[in-house]
Amino acid sequence: xxxxxxxxxxxxxxxxxxxxxxxxxxxxxxxxxxxxxxxxxxxxxxxxxxxxxxxxxxxxxxxxxxxxxxxxxxxxxxxxxxxxxxxxxxxxxxxxxxxxxxxxxxxxxxxxxxxxxxxxxxxxxxxxxxxxxxxxxxxxxxxxxxxxxxxxxxxxxxxxxxxxxxxxxxxxxxxxxxxxxxxxxxxxxxxxxxxxxxxxxxxxxxxxxxxxxxxxxxxxxxxxxxxxxxxxxxxxxxxxxxx
Amino acid sequence: xxxxxxxxxxxxxxxxxxxxxxxxxxxxxxxxxxxxxxxxxxxxxxxxxxxxxxxxxxxxxxxxxxxxxxxxxxxxxxxxxxxxxxxxxxxxxxxxxxxxxxxxxxxxxxxxxxxx
Numbered sequence: 168x169x170x171x172x173x174x175x176x177x178x179x180x181x182x183x184x185x186x187x188x189x190x191x192x193x194x195x196x197x198x199x200x201x202x203x204x205x206x207x208x209x210x211x212x213x214x215x216x217x218x219x220x221x222x223x224x225x226x227x228x229x230x231x232x233x234x235x236x237x238x239x240x241x242x243x244x245x246x247x248x249x250x251x252x253x254x255x256x257x258x259x260x261x262x263x264x265x266x267x268x269x270x271x272x273x274x275x276x277x278x279x280x281x282x283x284x285x286x287x288x289x290x291x292x293x294x295x296x297x298x299x300x301x302x303x304x305x306x307x308x309x310x311x312x313x314x315x316x317x318x319x320x321x322x323x324x325x326x327x328x329x330x331x332x333x334x335x336x337x338x339x340x341x342x343x344x345x346x347x348x349x350x351x352x353x354x355x356x357x358x359x360x361x362x363x364x365x366x367x368x369x370x371x372x373x374x375x376x377x378x379x380x381x382x383x384x385x386x387x388x389x390x391x392x393x394x395x396x397x398x399x400x401x402x403x404x405x406x407x408x409x410x
Numbered sequence: 411x412x413x414x415x416x417x418x419x420x421x422x423x424x425x426x427x428x429x430x431x432x433x434x435x436x437x438x439x440x441x442x443x444x445x446x447x448x449x450x451x452x453x454x455x456x457x458x459x460x461x462x463x464x465x466x467x468x469x470x471x472x473x474x475x476x477x478x479x480x481x482x483x484x485x486x487x488x489x490x491x492x493x494x495x496x497x498x499x500x501x502x503x504x505x506x507x508x509x510x511x512x513x514x515x516x517x518x519x520x521x522x523x524x525x526x
Contacts, residue, residue: 380421396496
């Protein structure tokens with residue numbers, strides 16, 4: 168980007184899935200994020216522009232959008248790092264229905280999270296003492312890493328297996344399942360393993376590693392899915408789950 | 411959605427998956443032809459010899475070289491995936507995929523040089 172320019176031209180998706188890009192001229196600022204650009208358009212040009220955000224500091228996972236063809240968290244994406252060939256194109260996340268403008272419908276994403284048994288099933292009630300968990304065990308290390316997911320949907324939007332197979336649970340849901348499979352306090356391991364081993368589960372992953380390449384938290388869902396594949400195979404060989 | 415809607419695919423491992431898929435399809439097409447060619451031996455040596463003479467043609471030599479590349483890259487790519495999915499995770503997948511493609515290219519080149 169030429170810093171001497173006082174404004175940048177931005178294309179923003181407007182409407183539903185049948186909509187199109189509209190061009191806007193936005194003042195250029197140093198350290199401007201993509202979310203800043205979208206916010207400026209909404210506050211100064213068109214208040215009907217719809218998009219989603221909350222924390223603005225990369226914690227909540229609400230503001231993910233497609234920026235120049237790649238899914239990104241927009242609150243932590245500086246314009247100067249993505250401004251290619253004088254073009255900035257902002258669209259809603261892929262692989263989900265478009266509600267309006269930059270807001271994708273994430274219901275399927277979270278339904279799959281539920282389908283993958285993403286809920287913690289505790290082995291103790293609140294009346295019992297908190298269980299001591301050693302942080303240096305391999306299982307806890309896996310769980311600690313995978314649990315950092317903020318459910319932004321970037322990996323889901325970057326996954327071609329999701330694009331090709333609507334049954335596929337996707338990287339985030341499977342990563343969550345892997346986190347819980349490594350949590351010694353959880354009691355739903357077998358049901359979860361059956362859920363993620365079924366059609367559309369971990370065995371559908373093609374290991375493209377696009378989820379890892381795009382995860383803003385630098386997590387590695389492909390490794391989580393590979394771990395689930397291993398657990399699934401072991402359970403099958405032991406006769407605990409059926410194909 | 412736009413001309414840049416598939417920009418996320420521009421990474422080495424996505425392309426490694428593409429090469430793996432295309433080489434698999436190429437080998438699947440080749441194998442029936444290979445068995446048909448071998449089957450010519452059942453009809454007598456003359457028929458097989460006649461077919462084998464076709465392999466002297468430059469275009470067939472080029473096709474064989476490409477075939478060797480496909481075979482090696484699919485074999486090595488398959489080993490990488492088997493290790494990734496069934497063994498302990500190892501980082502540097504991008505490098506391993508590039509090495510697989512490089513080794514396949516070198517093997518195909520050696521094959522070509524030996525033929526010429």
